[in-house]
């Protein structure tokens with residue numbers, strides 16, 4: 092796959108999407124039944140990519156199933172839960188469907204679905220730079236701001252019409268992963284042109300913004316306040332951490348995921364280079380979220396990978412089989428080694 096870049100009048104080579112391998116296109120055209128899956132704890136990009144991919148396959152008259160191990164714990168996606176299978180059962184497996192994996196960089200991010208797809212032909216569409224090469228065929232574009240934009244490129248490659256509903260999915264994934272345009276760097280006009288095309292297909296950016304950040308409960312906002320209150324500053328203010336404990340469920344409404352808002356607020360503190368968010372899932376299982384400031388050179392994707400997780404330069408995660416206190420000690424030590432430089 093070669094990137095057919097062209098040069099801006101002055102400045103670096105402009106990005107454009109590489110060609111999609113013919114082997115992937117024929118697989119999509121020729122096979123009859125598909126299961127579209129994504130990563131655990133799905134976010135807006137993951138589920139929107141799944142929905143847009145399913146719609147693409149339906150346009151090709153395929154039989155399509157959506158599956159995700161869940162949980163669907165973010166308010167902006169909770170209403171989609173009923174469209175997704177939580178398991179790929181034997182009946183479905185025995186028909187030998189093709190598995191399309193979107194927005195997922197390694198099999199362990201698929202949760203229990205990883206075992207359930209074993210032996211099935213698998214094709215990956217993803218934009219994560221780190222992770223493990225898996226699947227039979229892959230179209231991985233780390234420079235794509237969202238996986239939905241990769242799928243938009245696939246629609247164009249296959250010359251399939253984009254309905255307003257699909258355009259909304261594509262835009263929503265883009266909006267989620269670009270922090271509503273805020274994480275885009277210079278020379279990325281192609282992404283804005285694609286977004287503009289979606290707006291011209293009937294997407295309302297203001298309605299998308301409401302869907303992304305509205306609809307929160309009072310409990311969510313109060314819990315966010317608690318997490319901010321609990322945050323600690325380390326390494327001369329370069330690192331901010333906060334923790335969510337199982338016991339919090341007794342006092343707070345913790346149904347929604349306050350982490351995105353928490354990261355944004357803690358990263359807005361002057362001098363902060365990295366934010367870590369520790370979430371106690373079970374007494375010996377801790378989820379860790381990593382974010383680095385845009386001005387920082389720290390690659391939290393590599394840091395998470397060194398701790399068994401994965402993700403992007405500026406946003407990544409890991410799930411560790413450790414108590415929250417052990418996970419904190421381990422991750423803060425690793426972060427400290429980077430921040431001390």
Ligand SMILES: [Mn+2]
Pocket residue numbers: 136137194218237238268
């Ligand atoms: Mn994504």
